[in-house]
Amino acid sequence: MNISESAYKQLLREYDEKQLKAVQACRYRTRRIEGEIPELNMINSRIAQLSVDMAVMRIRGRGADRQAYDREMKSLTARKEALLRNAGYTPEDLKPRYECSLCGDTGFIDGKECSCFKNAIISLLYDQSNLRQILEKENFGTFSFRYYSREPLEGKPSESPFLIAQKAVSTAKDFVLSFEESSDNLFITGETGTGKTFLCNCIAKEILDQGHPVIYLSAVKLFGILADNTFGSRNQERIAEDLFSCDLLIIDDLGTEYTNAFIQSAFFNCINERLLRNRHTIISTNLSIEQIRNSYSERVFSRIAEKYTFIKLFGKDIRIMKKLEG
């Protein structure tokens, strides 16, 4: 799990507050119920006294009276339960009502993060990625093959957009499954509207759900950030560090950005640094690999050719097809 230290501390504070709230509400509820059932007060005082006596006995090693104490404790507890039930309550009403009964809203069980705490971190990662809304619509569950034709490609009778899309999805799922062990990267090509961005979103959702931070940027935005970083303010340094170190960086629509020699060099640094740190990158583009060779430096081209798995999507423009369907 990887959220910023300040976000982590904030989450811990929220858990403390949640826990405190449940305890305070319980105190308030207990006082009210004791007001309704005065005998309860006496029983509770006696139970408390009895517990202290029992502890003292244990320290002094006098176990002989133990049975008498146990008997009294049992009868007090039974009387208390009966009083509560007569008034329409249960013993649970005198206990704090935590949101998570597993960890009692501490976020931890035996020093390990509780599942509720892990989910809270994933939720923060979603907020951080700004992808929450789009990923509700675009994920492996909603990916549809019906927009991909089963007609064979010209000159390739054994290939069709449909079969190629099936292979692409299977490669994307392998990428997700082996994310933590492998250092694989993806290069997704295809013409406009063939589902590249959709496929990137499918992957982003799975990786976020695994609890990894994902940064999703259009190439235009990324190159804007890289161009800006010349001035080296602290904020820009932090952004650059995030770009180098986040578990998955998705660069959408490479080839649409404004660029120059300086930005090219910054771009190379970015993808090279990520390779050195074993951080995954996905690039999607309308450009063919030949165009990449021509448009970007040889260094960029060779890194991509060597270290990225290629996925190509074919087909008609899905956005237009969807519009035609109404």
Ligand SMILES: [Zn+2]
């Ligand atoms: Zn919990």
